[in-house]
Amino acid sequence: MIHEAVSSLSAGTPNMLDTALETINVDSTITVTGMTALLERHETGMIQLKDQELKFLRAGIARLTEQRSAEQVQIKSWTVTGLEVERGFLLGPDQASFIRAGRWLGKSVGIIEMKDVDTTLRFVKAWKNLRSHRIQGFVGASTVDNPPFILVQPSHLSISEYVTVTDRPIIRRLTYELVRALEYLHTRVPPVIHGGLRPANIDINSGNVLIGSIGLGLGHLRIPEHQRLALEPSLRQWTAPELLENPEMSPNTQTDIFSLGKIITELINIIHKRRPSANFPVLSSIAEKCTTQFTEQSPHYQISDLFAPLPSASGPNTAELTGLLKINQWRVTPYTCTTPAIFKEEDHRYYVASAPLQGIHEHPLRQLCIEVNCHDQGENPCLFFA
Structure with a gap:
């Protein structure tokens, strides 16, 4: 369909392009914003698009802009649209948690649906400049979708859950x-x-x-008043x-x-x-x-x-x-290394080696703890030395 849509435009018959754009079935502002954002991510190397996809995006932006005669969409560095995001189920260990699981550009993210655009912009301004490995990271936001939303790092276990399940x-x-x-x-x-x-x-x-949900109260979220x-x-x-x-x-x-x-x-x-x-x-x-x-x-x-x-x-x-x-x-850093190897009986190999671990001058490597999961599939036992 993308190939036919681009060909129809060059042939002076944009009907196929219009049909393709209609199948997206969302507000034209969202469509143009999403297409523009995708083009920018291709240009910055975040994603790789095929030539036909690039032609379709450029043609679609031009066609929708011509049809709606609106101002050019301004794309912020944090702009995301619903076209790029896959929504999943609600997460959270209590009923007042409203972070939804999602995926964006192949990565797991958390989605927080906001009450309105002004509220979203206020929290974008507050979160996007926070730089700490102890603060849940801000990933992006949409102010063109309904409801608008913010993307954050994915959630795992709450601190209470972690203490409960950890020995x-x-x-x-x-x-x-x-x-x-x-x-x-x-x-x-x-x-x-x-x-x-x-x-x-x-x-x-x-x-x-x-720490996540900084500054967020129930009144800032897209939930009914009675709830x-x-x-x-x-x-x-x-x-x-x-x-x-x-x-x-x-x-x-x-x-x-x-x-x-x-x-x-x-x-x-x-x-x-x-x-x-x-x-x-x-x-x-x-x-x-x-x-x-x-x-x-x-x-x-x-x-x-x-x-x-x-x-x-x-x-x-x-x-x-x-x-x-x-x-x-002491900073405890989990390190996982998978070294693929296939051994046959005639190889007579005794060691599997990976690249050496490197510390940094502020926190040099002081102690190394190795956990080995051995699945013996041969007649002879496997021995590991650390």
């Missing part, structure tokens, strides 16, 4: 990474307030913490009392810290269900400080203050303190 999770490390993520947001100029921090929007990917009202009570346990007492009050750094304390308490409770004897005095102390209701007379904690009042190294909690303070000196 011995190191919640000291998770807490440290969570504090560092929140510290990054609060030290932006101006500070970035999350406003809705809870376990469901803290993603764990290969043990690494990613929003029904879900809001489920979020109260993570919300600072001063926000509940004064609905006109805006979230701030203190209310984010309160939510952090509630999350730490939740993680400790999950561990206690399996191991009632587990003791986390330092983390419990931090959680208590975080959840102290803020008043004019109470201490005004900054995120960087949370680890200041820790017990001394000579105290009874030395092991917990040492693990917490030194956790940033």
Whole structure:
């Protein structure tokens, strides 16, 4: 059809092109925007299009622009359209999570459907400049689709799910990474307030913490009003009392810290269900400080203050303190290498080698742990040495 459509245009009979464009069956603005974005991605090397596809896109843009006599579509670096995105099922460990699974340019992404264009643009402006490996990455957005949407890095396990299914999770490390993520947001100029921090929007990917849904509330999403009202009570346990007492009050750094304390308490409770004897005095102390209701007379904690009042190294909690303070000196990086090889009996090969692992000067390789899955398909046993 693409070949016939392009040929019909060059022959002066654009009927086939019009038919092809009609089969797309979406608003012409979306079609032109999507086609233009695809051309730009081809030119920048993100995707590779065939010659006939390039001709079809250029002809389609020219034809639709001629028919609708509208202004030229402006393509932003983050522009995505529904033509390129495959929508999947809703993700999220709780009913208030509205990230949808999706695929874009062959990659897994999360799709957040927004209330309107203005809201979408506001969050694009806030998210696209955040640069931290502890913040869920912004991928792109559409302001021409209905509803408009934002693309983010795909979700995996929430922090509560991760602690629940992991045999011995190191919640000291998770807490440290969570504090560092929140510290990054609060030290932006101006500070970035999350406003809705809870376990469901803290993603764990290969043990690494990613905070998502920054600044997003139920009122910003494309959901019915009655559904929003029904879900809001489920979020109260993570919300600072001063926000509940004064609905006109805006979230701030203190209310984010309160939510952090509630999350730490939740993680400790999950561990206690399996191991009632587990003791986390330092983390419990931090959680208590975080959840102290803020008043004019109470201490005004900054995120960087949370680890200041820790017990001394000579105290009874030395092991917990040492693990917490030194956790940033070791970075655990999972590395997977597949070395394809086919061996026959006459080969007499004894070693399979891959390229050497390289550290970087800031974090040199200190320790290597190897996990080998051996599937013996021959008569002789397989031996591995590390």
